[in-house]
Amino acid sequence: MVVPDLEKALSLYKDVLGAQVSEAVALPEHGVYTVFVELGNTKLELLHPLGEKSPIASFLEKNKTGGMHHICIEVDDIKAAMTELKKKKIRILSEEPKIGAHGKPVIFLHPKDCHGVLVELEQA
Amino acid sequence: MVVPDLEKALSLYKDVLGAQVSEAVALPEHGVYTVFVELGNTKLELLHPLGEKSPIASFLEKNKTGGMHHICIEVDDIKAAMTELKKKKIRILSEEPKIGAHGKPVIFLHPKDCHGVLVELEQA
Known part of the structure; x- marks a missing residue:
């Protein structure tokens, strides 16, 4: 899921829904920050653009509130x-x-x- | 995931990706047909509109090729x-x-x- 605000999205899963959530990790070679939400059997990945050429920048432009990527x-x-x-x-x-x-x-x-x-x- | 063609989508997961896939089930009270793709640890749900008042009809109208719902x-x-x-x-x-x-x-x-x-x- 691409999110416009990583800290807020992270907080929804961690503080409201009570899931275990990783630290935000910068992956400059992919042009994204990632956070993984651990759901036991599977994971949700929260993505936020990193850098001007981020491959998810245009997605966020089209989906300003965020969305499933x-x-x-x-x-x-x-x-x-x-x-x-x-x-x-x-x-x-x-x-x-x-x-x-x-x-x-x-x-x-x-x-x-x-x-x-x-x-x-x-x-x- | 809402799909425009349930049989084709089912075939991608069953015949191409080799997953175990349920029969299509009509849920008239929800206005959808559903197919579950069993991935061992989790499931993907394929949805297709059923009836004129289906709650996912407008989604498919906006996303004609289908998409994550x-x-x-x-x-x-x-x-x-x-x-x-x-x-x-x-x-x-x-x-x-x-x-x-x-x-x-x-x-x-x-x-x-x-x-x-x-x-x-x-x-x-």
């Missing part, structure tokens, strides 16, 4: 997933996996091939 | 959660819990109080 699903073998996705004509937004927020290989699938949802796959 | 977080005691949320000035979209897709009490929180995200709480 993407979902992330773990896979065992990202290269095998890429081969399979190419066979099934699902477009991948990069030629090679990149290193994501958890230091693990990630790819993003084209939202038009995923009924309007930006889907990230992360090698677990 | 809400997140759902489980709580132990929904009445206690409501009391706490009211204290913290988070608006709830109904006076009383309703019965959700799993036959359990649910409430929805105002997206403007949740940084642009529609948040559903379900009593586990």
Whole structure:
């Protein structure tokens, strides 16, 4: 979820909903600050733009109050997933996996091939 | 996630991504068809409008390719959660819990109080 105010969003999940929430971490190579909300079985990722070329700046411009940006699903073998996705004509937004927020290989699938949802796959 | 074509969306998660996917279930009292994608630790809910007064029809009108509609977080005691949320000035979209897709009490929180995200709480 992209949020216009990281501290306020963090406070909703921590102080109001009582979840365990990480510190804000700057990821300059991704152009984002991230906070992870730990829900036991899964995590919510709060994102806020970092720097002028942040890839989420235009999203926040269009969604000024914030909004859901993407979902992330773990896979065992990202290269095998890429081969399979190419066979099934699902477009991948990069030629090679990149290193994501958890230091693990990630790819993003084209939202038009995923009924309007930006889907990230992360090698677990 | 609200999707324009339930069968196609179901097929992405089942046939391409290899997840276990439920049958489509009609919930006329909610004005939706639902499909649950089982991811082991969590579920994705695919929603498609049912009937002319479906509460998600306008969302699909605005997001023709589909998109993320809400997140759902489980709580132990929904009445206690409501009391706490009211204290913290988070608006709830109904006076009383309703019965959700799993036959359990649910409430929805105002997206403007949740940084642009529609948040559903379900009593586990």
